[in-house]
Amino acid sequence: MREIGFDYLRDNLRHSRSDMVQGGLQVAIVDEADHALVDDGRTPLIISGKPSGSIRSVFRVKSAVEGLIDDQKRIVASLVDGLSDTESTPSIERYAKLFLADPRNAAIVAAAARDARLLGRVRDLIDTYSEDGIENKLTEGLLYTTDLRRDLVALTSQGSSYVESRLGPVFDTADLHAEIAEIDADRTVSLVHQMLRAYLLLARDEDYIVADGRVVLIDDLTGRRKSDSKYQYGLQAALEAKEGVRVRPDPRALAYLTVEGLVRQYDHVSGMTGTALEARETFRRSYGLDVAHNRLDAVRNGDEARIVQEAGSFGAVTVATNMAGRGTDILLGDDLDERVTGRFIRMLSERLSTDYTAVSRRLSSNDVEDSQSLVKQVQSSIEQDAEAVRIVSYDLARIIERQTLNYYKARNAVLDDEAFGETCHEMARDVVRRLVEGLLPATAMGDYQGRFDDLLESVRIDFSLDIEDLRGLGAESLHEEISGAVITRFGNAATTLGTRKYNRLAKTMALQASDGLWAHHLDLVQD
Numbered sequence: 334m335r336e337i338g339f340d341y342l343r344d345n346l347r348h349s350r351s352d353m354v355q356g357g358l359q360v361a362i363v364d365e366a367d368h369a370l371v372d373d374g375r376t377p378l379i380i381s382g383k384p385s386g387s388i389r390s391v392f393r394v395k396s397a398v399e400g401l402i403d404d405q406k407r408i409v410a411s412l413v414d415g416l417s418d419t420e421s422t423p424s425i426e427r428y429a430k431l432f433l434a435d436p437r438n439a440a441i442v443a444a445a446a447r448d449a450r451l452l453g454r455v456r457d458l459i460d461t462y463s464e465d466g467i468e469n470k471l472t473e474g475l476l477y478t479t480d481l482r483r484d485l486v487a488l489t490s491q492g493s494s495y496v497e498s499r500l501g502p503v504f505d506t507a508d509l510h511a512e513i514a515e516i517d518a519d520r521t522v523s524l525v526h527q528m529l530r531a532y533l534l535l536a537r538d539e540d541y542i543v544a545d546g547r548v549v550l551i552d553d554l555t556g557r558r559k560s561d562s563k564y565q566y567g568l569q570a571a572l573e574a575k576e577g578v579r580v581r582p583d584p585r586a587l588a589y590l591t592v593e594g595l596v597r598q599y600d601h602v603s604g605m606t607g608t609a610l611e612a613r614e615t616f617r618r619s620y621g622l623d624v625a626h627n628r629l630d631a632v633r634n635g636d637e638a639r640i641v642q643e644a645g646s647f648g649a650v651t652v653a654t655n656m657a658g659r660g661t662d663i664l665l666g667d668d669l670d671e672r673v674t675g676r677f678i679r680m681l682s683e684r685l686s687t688d689y690t691a692v693s694r695r696l697s698s699n700d701v702e703d704s705q706s707l708v709k710q711v712q713s714s715i716e717q718d719a720e721a722v723r724i725v726s727y728d729l730a731r732i733i734e735r736q737t738l739n740y741y742k743a744r745n746a747v748l749d750d751e752a753f754g755e756t757c758h759e760m761a762r763d764v765v766r767r768l769v770e771g772l773l774p775a776t777a778m779g780d781y782q783g784r785f786d787d788l789l790e791s792v793r794i795d796f797s798l799d800i801e802d803l804r805g806l807g808a809e810s811l812h813e814e815i816s817g818a819v820i821t822r823f824g825n826a827a828t829t830l831g832t833r834k835y836n837r838l839a840k841t842m843a844l845q846a847s848d849g850l851w852a853h854h855l856d857l858v859q860d
Contacts, residue, residue: 334369338378338595342588345741346380346848348841350748358599366604371612374593374619375730381584382852388580390524395574397499398528401492405476409435416440429458430471433478479533486529496525524567531571541572546579548572586855593619594734733858740851747843753836754827761819766812773808
């Protein structure tokens with residue numbers, strides 16, 4: 334799926350239909366459908382260009398974040414001292430504040446070991462206070478809060494002030510007059526949050542390792558290295574800076590689409606898997622696919638005898654795991670071609686699943702009851718949080734996907750336009766109209782001279798035309814005169830180059846410009 338996806342993206346960066354390698358996306362038959370369409374469905378397929386950030390900015394942010402974390406450590410030390418006060422029993426508010434400041438702190442771990450209900454009470458209190466936003470009694474005096482369940486780090490107002498004292502006004506751009514400065518500020522904010530995640534949420538030798546001078550991610554299911562994978566949106570560079578290895582800024586994304594978004598472009602989609610039932614809701618929601626499988630898994634002997642008996646019927650779909658169905662002869666139905674014989678071929682390998690291994694330990698009856706209650710609370714919270722994150726991530730991915738497909742549709746319309754020269758004329762008229770209406774609106778004709786000066790300069794820069802002799806004309810006449818002059822210049826170029834070469838050159842220039850703007854849009858989306 335990945336290589337097909339990359340071919341699709343590369344085709345949508347080409348400047349000629351003849352250079353494309355794919356035809357129409359008509360039928361997709363997917364092996365190991367649950368893995369390809371569900372597990373890897375949200376996997377982003379990205380074609381990258383040159384790096385869009387600077388190494389210097391990464392280290393500026395690293396220095397500021399390290400200072401921030403050091404200051405928070407001093408705050409945490411003070412909170413721990415408060416817990417050890419022998420004159421009074423620590424209140425649940427103190428534990429909650431410490432948990433927000435440093436959820437991995439040894440004092441919290443020790444207290445939770447003594448009281449199995451503690452973490453549940455702490456989280457309930459935090460959730461109650463969070464209804465008032467991040468600025469509340471529990472976060473007062475903290476620089477940031479850490480939520481390991483939701484995989485989030487959030488700066489408080491005090492923390493934001495600290496960062497701005499080191500990096501400048503990156504959170505409030507009211508004092509930044511230049512638009513480019515605002516964009517740089519947005520990227521700095523993103524990098525600050527990614528640096529916080531690198532230091533506070535990701536652990537070396539758990540989430541990643543450092544090998545051969547590189548940060549290598551670890552698959553959280555298999556524990557194996559994912560040498561070809563990297564974190565996105567500046568997080569990889571933040572980790573590299575944290576670990577002191579060579580920092581490689583994120584390359585600029587030129588094209589982006591998820592596997593799920595690619596598959597939905599096919600007219601017809603089907604697949605095979607031995608574990609479709611577990612993911613049937615995802616198949617329905619994401620792809621509009623129904624699950625209709627008979628499965629041989631060497632477990633349900635009675636049912637499987639019937640399934641084998643009917644497996645040769647016309648239209649029957651039967652899937653066997655690698656532990657079932659071996660050596661079984663399938664009797665084909667009378668309505669199938671009698672020349673087709675043989676054994677039931679090997680089907681799909683069953684989906685790699687994660688087994689939950691129980692930790693063996695001696696517990697009293699009360700400990701068992703408390704632990705079961707805690708597990709239910711934590712499991713419920715995790716499920717709710719995971720669902721919320723899934724919904725937000727899914728919605729954002731679908732928005733980007735819709736924008737991507739709309740852009741590709743418009744881009745392909747340019748490629749297929751046999752009269753692109755005329756299209757350029759219409760585009761010129763539209764651009765000139767918006768330019769004139771923006772600088773000389775009917776409600777501002779009293780300031781005509783100053784606004785005409787602005788129009789004169791814009792037309793000179795955009796079209797290399799001098800319109801001084803048009804001074805005094807109204808907006809509609811200016812639109813007609815300027816549009817006519819621009820179209821005349823287009824016609825002169827077409828005569829000089831020849832119509833065919835002119836159209837090809839115009840298309841190439843239009844696609845290069847729009848691809849650059851699209852890449853810039855993806856940059857902003859990532860930030």
